[in-house]
Amino acid sequence: MKYTLYSIFVFVCLFSFFPSFLKGQDKNRHYVRTRLMTKDDGSSFRETITYYNSFGLNDEIREIGASPQGNDLQTFVGYDGAFRKVSESLPRPVGNTNFYNDSNPESYTVYEHSELNRVRESYGPGQTWRENGKSVKYTYLYNTKTGDDHCYCLSAKDVGEDIKVEVKSYDANEVSILRTTDEDGNVTDQFTDHEGKLILTRQKANGIPHDTYIVYDDHGRKRVVLPPLAADALGGYSTFMCSQVEEVQLYGYLYYYDERDRCIKKKLPGCEPIYYVYDRCNYLVLKQDGNDREAGRWQSFQYDRLGRQVIWGFINQNRPHADWIRICKKQNLSIYFRGASYGSENYGYTPVHRISHLCTPLIINYYDNYEYTTIFNEFIGFLNRPGYYSSFSASSLTSRDKLTGQVVALLNDPSKRDYIAYYYDQRGREVQSTMNSAFGFRNYTFTNYDFTGQPVSVRKEHTSIYRDTPPASVDDVDHILTYEYEYDHAGRLSKLYQTYDNDAKVLVAKYEYDEVGRLEKKLLHNETATSTYKYNVRGWPTEINEPRMSQKIYYNENLPQGVTPLYNGNIPCLSNTADNNLTSHFTYDGLNRLVSTKQYRPDGRFIETPEKFTYDKMGNVLTIERSYYDPYPDYLNEMTIQYHGNQIKKVTDESRGHDYYVLRYQDAANKDIEYFYDSNGNLVKNLDNKIGFIKYNIINLPEAVAFNDGNLLTYSYMADGRKVRDSYGSFPIRTSTPLDSIVNNTDPYITEHNDWSEDYYYSGRLYRIATPEGFIRFVNRVGYSIFYSMKDHVGSFRGYWEPGHANGPITFGYPSYHPSGIIYRKPYTDVPFALGGKEFMGTNNLDEYFFGARTMYAIMNRFNQMDPLCENYYSVSPYAYCNNNPVNAIDPDGRDYRLTIDKENNRMIVTAMYYASTQDFGSAQQAVDFWNKQSGNYIYKTKEGDYTLDFSLSVIEVPTDESMNVAQRSSVVTEAFRADKSGIANIYEVVSSFKDSNKNGVTVNGNHIGVKYSRQDENTGAHEVGHTLGLTHSSFGLMTSSSTDPYRSLDLNTVGLKDMITYPIRGKSNSEGRGVAGEGHLSVFNFSYSIGSSYYSVSKWGKIRRR
Template identity: 25%
Template sequence: MSINKIHITLITMLAVPPCSVLAQTPSQNYVRTVTMLDAYGTDSIQAVQYYNGLGRPTLSVATAGGNGETACTLTTYDGAGREKRRYLPVPASGLDYIPVSGVTSMGLFYLDDGFFTESHYDALDRVTAVDIAGDTWRQAGKQDRTEHLANTASDQVLHFEAPEDGSYSLTLPENTAFEYYPEGTLAKAVSYDADNRSTAVFTDLLGRKIMERTAAGDTYYVYNDLGQLRFVLTPAFNKISQEKTIYAYEYRYDNRGRVVWKKLPGAECVQYWYDSADRMAYMRDTALGNRYRFCLYDRFGRLCVQGTCSDGNRDGSVLSATSYTSGSGGVCSTGYSAPYSISDPQLEIVNYYDTYEFIGNNLTSAMPALTIGQEQRQHAIGYLTGQVVYATGGEALGTVTVYDRKGQAVRTVRKGLGGHIEDVSTEYTFTGAVDSTEVRVGVGYGGDFTAKTGYTYRYGKKTKMSLSVSHGGTAQSRDTEYSYDAIGRLSTKGRQTIRNSKSYCSYTYDVHGWLKSVSSGGFREDLYYADGLDSACHNGNISTVRWKARNDSEYKGYNLRYDGCNRLYLALFGTGDNLTGNRNYFNEQAEYDCNGNIKRLRRCGLQDAMHGGFGLVDDLRMTYEGNQLASVFDNVWRLPYAGATDFDGVAGQEYPLTYNDAGSLTSDASRRIARIDYDCLNNPVRIQFTDGNVTKYVYSATGEKLRVVYQTAVPNITVAIGSARELMPSEILFTDSTDYLLGGALTLRNGRIDKYQFDEGYCQATQYNATQDNFTFLYYDKDHLGNVRQVTKASNSTGTVVQTMNYYPFGAQFCDGSAATSDFQQYKYNGKELDKMHGLNTYDYGARQYNPVTARWDRIDPLAEKYYSVSPYVYCLNNPIRLIDPDGRKIFLVGTHDEQMRTLGYMQKLTNDNLLLNRKTGEVTIGGRRWDNRDKKLDVGTSLLRDVIGHKRTTGIQIGSESDRNRYHSYFPKDASNGKGTDGYINLNPSSSLDLKVQDSNTEKTVVETIPMEIVVGHELIHAYSAMNGNAPKDGEESSYIYRDVDGKLYETQEETSELETVGIIGNEKYTENKLRKEHGLNKRVVY
């Protein structure tokens, strides 16, 4: 993990890759890049890459800071030409060359002379160890290591089989030809992190992963005779019970190798049917019951209609396409024809492309009234112009998107639930960054709610954000200013409180770029790694965390302990600078089974609110049916005071839980949940409580929460577990509702504006009169995980603290009575909304809801196959101090909606498929074929995007600052090359002008040309694909190659193997940049 952090630091400093321009320092080889950031050339960023006499890159100098400061990094080599040391970025004075001694003496910037990593190699030039940067790490001899071995008899790798005989059976080892794999028949790669925690991966001669071994247990991968993965056996399969239905993943295939049947542990099977082009035409899971989900595609393969039906043609031979005719009836009045019979169709999603003819002609009740000009219509060709998504209950929600000539979304108008119109307009800078947005929402009373946001940039860095909000009255506005340190890291934020006054947030980092402290609005947090107050963590885990709110007299904090799987098992509380006071007051301790399910969870807290006694407040014993929590038993009595956050049960009593066939929670006796009902997309639609209270939800077919309605029942109603009861009007004491608009940014409470969320906090509405609202700005003071620790009201020069919160590591608020006064607002742990109504007490993460008291999800992870060895109900790999649990996405785009759409546009140019973006989650999915690429044969790009989007692992894509470098980063670098695979993210800099050397296809001479941004995106996606599969070259590994330069001469040099393979200069990979270039008619790249 530490190496990953180093890479993040590098990309925030470096600008773009080099191009040939004029000399910077006459005595050195170099390439200089100047990127203009406005049309007048008054703002630019620059970078110079220097090379040694053998053409190896050595010194990189680039614009980094928000005031134009420059910074540099240095790479040195050993006698064999292999990368030896890589120095972290340090400030530089201008762009001139700095000798090695000048860089190595700059450790003062970090107050650490060991600000470099150092690689070690074996005889085959494979990286075997990397010394981690930092004097503390180097003096302790801390490295990331990898051993390449063969299996031995003592490894005892079991031999399972999955015969291809039609029985779909699993043959246990004792019934196969040999129980264990013979010695020397498997390759064994053992990776050790800096704290010597290991992962061993065993692969066969075909390169297939057979087993993965960690401290928790062994995960087995079983293949059929065709080499298809048939079973994945979790550690509990061999340690607890060899019951496939609860501890194994199973896959079945048709004769074309397509998955047609899949079963996750604890859930019933999912079935798939395909058309002759291998597109999913139908699917059915237990949530659909006896119905099927169907998909209709147009002649370009784009998804046009998705819905459910009672029956249809599933023989796999159909390739007929749907077609759109404006004003026609078609399938459910969409205008789309039915290429074959579909029985009893019910719509979920309808997509329109290329034109705006659907406005006023099809599904008219769903669409907002909008007039589109002729020029705007021309810009629409090839883009998703309209979409209708159906909500729980059948209400249709229409969206229209308008584009400019660059394909940038300049206006999006949506008709939301209840007819609310959401109108978002966006303007862009010269480089395509968002310059301003204007949001207008019809809220149902008075005029429109309006929010205007403007951005200011300097040297590619965002330096100011201005927000103004209004609803019928005088607009209220506040500014936030951003500043950066000399190497480009965010150092301070100044948030306007009142006129001419600001409250400042500051950030500090260690030598790796890991966050060391956050100071915000009087709240301060300090993080410790190898320098922990109680113990040391060298692998990136946090050993100590301490914090102090503005109104605290002393620090609070935890010393943290981890097991061999990096799972948090003990958090020891203390107060004071060294956390030696009030020890154990708020401890949290967990015990795990081999799949990561918590078997026992203990917490300490305030036992007696009157007399102040502290001790054990939760001692939970949890039993399981597979990975599903079957019952909870608490040895400690329920706390009697208001605001207690402990387990709500009677000591000594067992509280059962039940689940449906989809693996989703349906009842929980401890929280008095009698029954939970779900829609066919596995979203909760109704929660019945045993006291008669009811919570109802409205979701869209894309999974967006649109409304919550709370019905509070009169006293003395009892509902049995497993039952539901519709309340009579006379039985409803009162009803509350919350509507979520703009993807949740704007909320209405009982029909009036409540909050408008923005990056730094929210605007709280207060009623001025029947048709107008006033707004008050409040800022979130967050810790390193995004947990809201303080809310500060912008009411005076420093702000007034109106809410303070403390959390146990797994997210429950401290058992000290403070929760009784912390209900000022409900966005808390990880910045997620806490729903306490009727005693639900869960955080809403979008895809699932999280119970912090039991540290469990309510549903199976939508991407449970990302981490086979871990229970799909486990939160954050049981390391909640270091990690934030993802929402379960494969490719997801980070940033504003406009930045997301811009990135999507680059990806779209690579593929014949149509890519769809979930605006709320940022998830990218495939929606059939693309019209505007119909004349292009983009087989490589199409396949690449399908493989990455369809992968079990996740890749995020974000647009960074304009001084950032385009680069892919893996979250767990060791796993990127040890066969395990890892998630990661891509940082893009669309404003950069990337020049490189290619071979002219006519003259075969080497020339310089600019690389299109879509090829840059493709290049980084290839890196991502390799890392996701775990077969990327090791970090720091280099290879030699010969190239012909622009002078016509041949040169030999070395570069990172991963880059050379990704470009296609060496190797024969499935995907390369040069393969993408070939199908785009571009010249072959010959130099990296």
Template identity: 25%
Template sequence: MKKLIIPISMLFVAGLYHAQATNTENYVQTRVYLEPVTASSSSAKQIQTVQYFDGLGRPKQVVNVKASPTGKDVVNYIEYDQFGRQVKDYLPVPQSGTMNGAIVLNPLSNATQPSIYGTEKIYSEKVPENSPLDRIQQQIQVGTAWANKPVQFGYDTNITGEVKKYTTTTVWENGATKSGVSDGGSYPQGQLYKNTVTDEDGNSTIEFKNTRGQTVLVRKAVSASENADTYYVYNKYNQLAFVVPPLAVVGTVDQPALDNLCYQYRYDGDNRLVEKKLPGKGWEYMVYDKADRLIMTQDANMRANSKWLITKYDQFGRVIYTGILAGGDRTSMQNQAGNLVITEARHPSGFTKNGMQVYYSNGYFVDIETVLSVNYYDSYPSYSFNPSFPSTIYGKTILTDNAATLGKSTKSLPVMTLLKNIEDDNWTKSYSYYDTKGRPIGGYAINHLGGYTKTESELDFAGAVLQTKTYHKRLDTDVEKVITENFTYDHQNRLLTHKHKIDNRTEEILSQNVYNELSQLKTKRVGGTVLGMGLQKVDYTYNIRGWMTQINDPANLGIDLFGYKIKYNQVDGLENPNIDFMDLKVKPKFNGNIAEVDWRTATEENEPLKRYGYVYDNLNRLSAGFYQKEGSANAKEYFERMEYDRNGNITRLQRSAGLLSGSTTALSIDNLKYDYSGNRLTKVTEEQIGNSNGYPYFVTHNTITYDDNGNMISHKDKGINSILYNYLNLPSTVISGSGRRSSSSSYIYRADGTKLKKILANSFAMSGTEIDYLDGFQYDNKVDLCIGCPSSSAILKFVPTSEGYFDFEKNLYIYNYTDHLGNVRLSYADPNGDGGILPRDMNSKYCEDMGDGNMACYDVWMPGEVVEVNNYYPFGLMHNYTGTTMNSYQYKYNGKELQETGMYDYGARFYMPDIGRWGVVDPLAEKSRRWSPYNYALNNPIYFTDPDGMDVVETASGTTYTGDDAQSAFRSLRSQLEGGPRPKIISRKEWGAKSPILGGGRSYEKLSPTMKMFGAFDVSVGGVPIDLAKYYNTITVHHSGNKDDYMSIQQLQQKEQDDGYADIPYHFAIDSKGNIYEGRPIGVKGSHVKGGNTGNIGIVLMSDLDTENKGLGFFQSMFETSDGGASTAMRQSLTDLVSHLNGKYGIQYLGGHKEKATDPRNCPGNGGMKIVEYLRNKLHMLSPKNEN
């Protein structure tokens, strides 16, 4: 027997324990303790896995010991075919009990239990081709219904005339490349690799790559005769110069097409992106210092005012402050910065700007006009407004900046952030406090009005939050509000209960969770004050793919207020609900699209079941949503039907209203025709004459106008005369109407884009409304506009909770039922405190014993306790009927705030549900360049949502939006299904990493944390806050090329530092034994692909994987039958690591170094590329686009 027991340290105590594992098997046992122990323990709270290997060193079974909610083992079974390939991937199977880590002889036998998988097929299959290349031809997902619905892969080369050949001419102008593009005919036959992926519903994507591995064309089949083609065009230096989206491909790529539809890029002599132009926007410029750090950026609106956004760093590459600087053109600014390593340092007096003392030097570009943000690290600056520093929080000692006190300090930690309001010179000052393990457990934020929000968190040994307290004041003179939250967890740290208390009010139990054996949220009791009870009991069900299928049962509500059913590969309604569109049929879907949703509420007596059936085109765009109500399914109510151009711009939208009393067919309210200049919507024409409920009708419709950044600045059809924007392209003022009927909405934001205030004013009224947004606490303040009028005080309206919100005026917890998109569908409360919810107004008999043997009975009117009911068209417009019995708050579609203009505020952009698009270019438009930068949710708002206006996420077939707790549980399950257990990563501390060598032009750019409220952190790049999951979208694999069989991680670090790098340039390294090491921290920008490190995670395989260096025979080299030196353990660890990173960051692109590099090289070798291509197919990733 061979056994290896790995202790997990980091924040945990390791234990060496001889499990009840079979003594005839090879295994690795891992324990992560969730509570402190002083010796190895089998009874302590812990996460324990045992991985078993066969005689060839291949994993064959992973036992997750007592991992199920009832303490049973959950086993991952692994099998190989006769060629040693893992062609079947099994779902994890909960067992009938626990064997304390021993190998399970028949791990699949319990899978057939009805509460587990029943009769479903529980493995996915890969069907490789019958050749030495071993390429995947089909991938068949789990589930019996998917057995004959494979994803198919095709491999070929192009034929003559199949792919256009764009040619470029490149000259140097102002120190940068400037390329022109022209039609060069087509590629000859056999010049391009052609890879085709066809999904379960027959929708095809074809990718053509040249011999350098660069993607030339991505083709989506719209129909048998029409394609949506996106071309990638490179200059003579093999840099991405143009992206030509589908709408531009159909015509001549002349200058208007380039400016209005295409992406254009220019680079300097160091291969850095210095100029770019997105469709419909003006040119944007970038300036770097000598250390290749982005120092200044300028968009078209800023250029019109000769302004630059500047970012300054300290000596460790951390962002210390940002601001606005006056300056000339890019060339002059680059000449000033290019020969300097621009760093500033802490300074005892610093400088003063915008009413704030900044304790940093200002030695470079000293004429900053406005400071926007300041970040402090290591030690707390001495400001007069600093709050009292806590010595303990929940009994835990707080780190100070004096290492002499505890032998450790806040050195290297972010401790304070200052954020200026964009529209005035008021500031938000935020502090973070840490325990002795460096974990943030407290925060203090002084808001721009002088009040504060203070948070304190009690963490358990493993970092799970046990209790939090939030102390809040709008103004420093206000009465403090205190919110206390308590959390309990099961033995695997799944959340069980979440309790909430406002001041000294009775504690409310927001949620009580029960999980099934697969760790999916099964039942949630919501609201109330008694454990085991609840105002509502919400039941969840899932299909074999892990996709949510029901929230309660709409066919049988019982005492539930709301039921919602999602159907993917099932259609129960009419296939053709609207005979006006005979070509649009509702069909079962197998690729994750939703075919139908059913819902019912209990707000009407005998309320009928309601349904939407959905139709999609071959690009997975929503073509129609057909509403059907029980008893009148073909009445054509509430439907939406869309047509698109090749870029995904809506060209026509039709919509109907609800059924009028006595009618059998609903009225059409919209027949909208869209006109465009490029992707900019210039006019919407309402062709439904006589419409009074839909889009406004005019004989001659008005032109929609834009600024140079592509921001919509007027939409007069809807009464919007002008919109002014700040430097973040957020609306600062919206003016509607004219003359005495004009009104305005003005906004105040922090420099990070957080909305702080909205001011509503009407020219015909002598009062207005101010709404304050302070760390979730929302206030309304009626403001008198007349001179000498008395002022009123702000009223605290509500604060959100994980299940809804607390209404301070009504002194009520209000709970929201939300669907899979986060749409608020029904809200309810318990104003009488009886522990039950009356769904609707009704007469009831009340009887009283008169004491003489007789009963006196009265008719009593009882008001319903449902606060609001909302139904939505597919693109988010609300139906014209909304049932309410109390005033409701304005967070509706996707949980976003509805504005007075009818738009929804998503954070980065405002969305217009009446026309189904944004009014501002996507800040991350380059992540989806074949789509219009104004499209909403990739034109599939049933499958995708956009949490912040910057990027879409999957919903129903990915993360389900049924509250934070359910999201966490489901993400955990999804990680198990897709990537297996998180791989063991040996930290820098564990392998004894040396400190980085800084200075001397060595790149070590930290993605500096920007502190936010409640002790949480975001990351900023160039001073712009981001989420790491949105920052990282690419993985690049390298090989070290060492000729010996083994290289240590220490040798690798020494080699790279000797070669002039600050540290290991890669984020992870894998050796031949399969050990995974932390290289450069994930919070530090990589330095492994020249000019292409942004958003790119680097992984190096510590071996020589080039078959040409291995003495292979001609046949082996040609067909790459060798692994090029990659051991089985190395391949498996790379698979585990990439799967883990994909689940965590949502990786889109996976490639080898040679696919991203601009100079010829064969890294990671032929063997490495073989592994990369296998993983790319397995995980459905794209090859990298050779771009920054």
């Protein structure tokens, strides 16, 4: 009888499983229909139907009429007999099964034959990958006592002010190893201990291991990180003190904690320690890095009673670290807004401690209302413009938790400030912003929206300081730029119009898409020129055709003769007509670093500038060789670079060839030490380039560059990082003169300066206005021309063209690049943009790029300052550019979620995955579903236009048996998490209780969620998922700190959502007291960068609001 029942059960299960492969009639299938209304009367909407099989598994997603031709788009999901997802197709139009011209347009997963259900292989879409066996492979191993799989056992503990590390070796089979082999055979080993902590990452290049160790203390806290060149020293010690080992000081990362596990001291490679001070509520209130210490200051952070940062500035008082800890740790230092009734002291906020009185503010934020306008006369009130909103909502309900105003100081002179006001309509959408800038420029933005919240019209007004007479009123403006947007039925941008002042309207671009929504064509400038784009089955760009430039990108199909195909995303070959139709070939090492390039003429003759690079284990470039063959080698560079840690010590260039090119390494000195760095790791002197000294501001951006010949470059930044002015001059001084006296000098040696005011660039007069597809350039005070820019696959500037000529567009300003992307002819001075679309600063042969957060030395493609995110990439030098792979447009992963910006479709997509056991899957799915339902509900507004915020979160079920205890299930889930190489993985677990009985959920390290069994509801789970997406606690709604808070609800705080977007754009991570939120990685789909409109792919100063 038992056998019979079992047989029937299997039969029913198998029979019920058929619907996931054999589709029946729609009316006979389970489904969920979702409609997003696009008109207020409900007559128009966007519809998505999700179908489920008999086991409740999602097996098809159909977007109704979503293709440009109005066809449905289908995505299919397949499962095996164990209900594991084994395949997922790419979206395709209904009835067009061969849309991708590929027999395998789906991803495919192979599991190992065991009860653990671990992934053995993972294929992405594409027949070429499948037929050549090019999958990502996973092997599960254990360590050995000796040999290739050996692992040191390291532990750390405090000894006074130092950290002592004990070095042993693990016995065999004590540590789990996950070996990941990518499509091109590159291997990464991850070693985890029995608690699931990652202790070692091992990669190999040319058979040589590159080890990165993470050392923990008895409390499980990360204390020391030893990158490859520090890890190599381990064999010589049984114990060591970190302060006494040179390799640890030069390459290692050290962390110190207080009794509440808050990081109070941190040391980065080659830098002086950074000190942190917290108040009683765990808010970071003071911070001091090495340069701050030398300047005798502390950075100050002040919060209101809702936990929002309201003031950031500095205190000119060099009190010892221990004193500040003692003063602050028992006090609640939050402040609150009292408005004009409190007077202008402390800018309307009540000071509760002398820290507030001592602070010189650099950024002041105002929320909830507009009372701040009575404190400062510089704020500009709401303005009326015909056709735009004639009023705004001052209701505290509408503006609650919204940023309503900002005061942003000029770092060179904090008494000069930008005054910015934001105004919202009844639906909480920003309809107007006004800025009165530190130098006197004024910028106003007005926006109209459609029902879904997409902008249909944006009007930008600008008042210059270079006018003959002062403005008579706030309505007296000099320039008006109006943009109008049209969208197709699926919300994709279809047309963009531009009107400058009172001139004729111009159709800037008409956008056309293929049937799955990928940008296929742009018709530019009243449809007089065309750009087209092609992709492979994975959506990787294979061809970019601009009006005067064509680029082909090869991966593993249709390759030129002699090129080895690559499958992991590296580019082995590309050609570009902007490079005289040359074809470039690339080779990489086992760490995906570029090691050599070659170029060939169309006739196949090897001719142009081959390059070779060698690296140390940290990715610091040791040698650079470039030559010109015609027909024999003439070396342009034979550079040998010596280091002290990760910092350059000396460079020797042995090349003696003719100076064919403008950009060459100077090599003006021959000293034992030619490069010098400050306490924060910033380059302050370069003798080879005749730079006598560089002064940095509080955010580590160069404020002044003094050359040995007396020339001087100065830069002015606002406190939020915007560069607003640069100046050039010559001073009859010695380089030993204190730089402060130079920068503050008011004598007439400054001969030239340039200004930036949002999209406007001035060089003594208005010179250029950035536009979405290029720029407007002025030849005098009245005449102007419209230009369109050309970019390659990594966004590098390839020239610009002017429409309206009888024989077609005229092209200007071709910069020239080596195959690696390193520039060898400087860009046209009128439009100084090159690699990645970044500004090239070539004045006085400075030859650097400005990246917004750092500067990069162009001849080496190496940064001059530490990476602010270096702790996300321990194994890589903090000065390396793009992990030494400048050919590809993708930055390294390794963060907790990804923010993808689809500029052509005006979408921002937040993507993350959550690994959960079978028992916890339902709770995790409920939490994730909450966020996915928020898709389309919010808009991120920038000066470039509005972006719809979408969520694409998923739960990966890790099969676990009921017989497993919590620890066993946790181990299996952790192992699956460690195996994930997506860079967006997290863990979701349900636990019986926490040590603190008042906690219902926690998120550790921004990627590990724990939810109490008794509170695994949607509210708690979604709250913790929010932390992994970069959100900290807020004053109301979902992210309030306590689940019993009366303001706790499922509403979202828009200020927090803005952090989810802006932190990845700024390249920073969000934190709250000792808690660290998930870190977002930025990925951009964009082939039409605006010249000079922003140093970021999308403005970090955008505002978010609900539709």
